Amino acid sequence: MPVIFTEEQRDDLKRTLKENALNSFETKGVQKTTVAELAKSVGIAKGTFYNFYESKGALTADILEDFDKISVTELRSYLEKEGRIPIEKMFEIYQNAFRPESAFSFHFTPDDIEWLKETEETKHYFSPEYGIKTAKLILGYVDGIRSDIDYAYVVNIAKLINLMIENRSSMCESAFDQNLHSLMELMLTYLKA
Numbered sequence: 001m002p003v004i005f006t007e008e009q010r011d012d013l014k015r016t017l018k019e020n021a022l023n024s025f026e027t028k029g030v031q032k033t034t035v036a037e038l039a040k041s042v043g044i045a046k047g048t049f050y051n052f053y054e055s056k057g058a059l060t061a062d063i064l065e066d067f068d069k070i071s072v073t074e075l076r077s078y079l080e081k082e083g084r085i086p087i088e089k090m091f092e093i094y095q096n097a098f099r100p101e102s103a104f105s106f107h108f109t110p111d112d113i114e115w116l117k118e119t120e121e122t123k124h125y126f127s128p129e130y131g132i133k134t135a136k137l138i139l140g141y142v143d144g145i146r147s148d149i150d151y152a153y154v155v156n157i158a159k160l161i162n163l164m165i166e167n168r169s170s171m172c173e174s175a176f177d178q179n180l181h182s183l184m185e186l187m188l189t190y191l192k193a
Contacts (some may be wrong), residue, residue, distance in 0.1 A: 003048060014052055017042050018063050022107055030060060030112040057121035064116075064125055066102040071097035079141055087144035089189050098161060098180065105165040113166050131155035145191045157187045 005013065020041040024033040035056055039049040074093045078085055085093075100106040108116065115123040119150040124130050132151045135158070139145060161183050168176055 003044070010052070013042055013044065014062075017049075017052060017059065018066065022063055023058055025060075025112065026107050027110055030056070031115050055121065057119040060116065060119070061121040064104050064122060067102065070102040073139070077113075084143050085141055087142050087192060088187070090138075090142045091184065095181075095184055098165065098184075102166060103162075105162045108166065110166050128155060130150065131158065139191070144193055146193045149191065153190065154187060157183060157190075 017038060021033065021038050024037065024041070033056070035049050036046045037057070038059070039046045055060070074096060075085070075090070077091065078093065097103060105113070115156075117126045132155055135151045135154050139149065139151075139154075161180060164171065164176070164180060164183070171179070
């Protein structure tokens with residue numbers, strides 16, 4: 001007989017499942033983490049896992065969506081109060097989005113990122129179209145930006161920032177933050193009217 005969970009139990013199990021999955025992804029990697037291990041980590045059977053997510057890719061997509069929500073919370077809050085945002089404030093918020101608690105790229109290895117790019121449920125996050133759509137959406141609320149924006153250029157700088165974070169273990173640690181800041185400044189300089 002299948003286990004029946006209350007809505008509260010389902011929510012708690014999903015939250016714990018995502019937390020445990022992210023911990024496992026950070027230590028073992030996404031590809032080496034099995035559905036059976038994830039299910040066991042929250043005390044459910046492997047088959048029961050599929051009542052929550054149809055695949056490990058779907059679980060990973062839910063985790064990526066959580067990171068997206070975290071990274072835009074401050075921006076949404078500001079826009080709800082002000083309606084528009086000055087470019088300097090947007091960049092302050094943008095820089096805050098590249099912290100371990102708000103950027104998924106801190107939690108996945110380059111090999112896992114490649115897996116995510118190929119997985120049906122997560123690959124759209126890495127497409128140029130998704131990046132351009134997101135940049136247009138966000139920059140549409142920003143005051144003080146140039147009128148002739150090349151969104152592909154902006155997206156590529158953002159992708160370079162993510163690549164730096166994903167590959168930070170092979171970089172000179174002492175200069176990492178300065179390099180990251182320099183790329184963000186390049187984007188700011190480009191965007192200013």
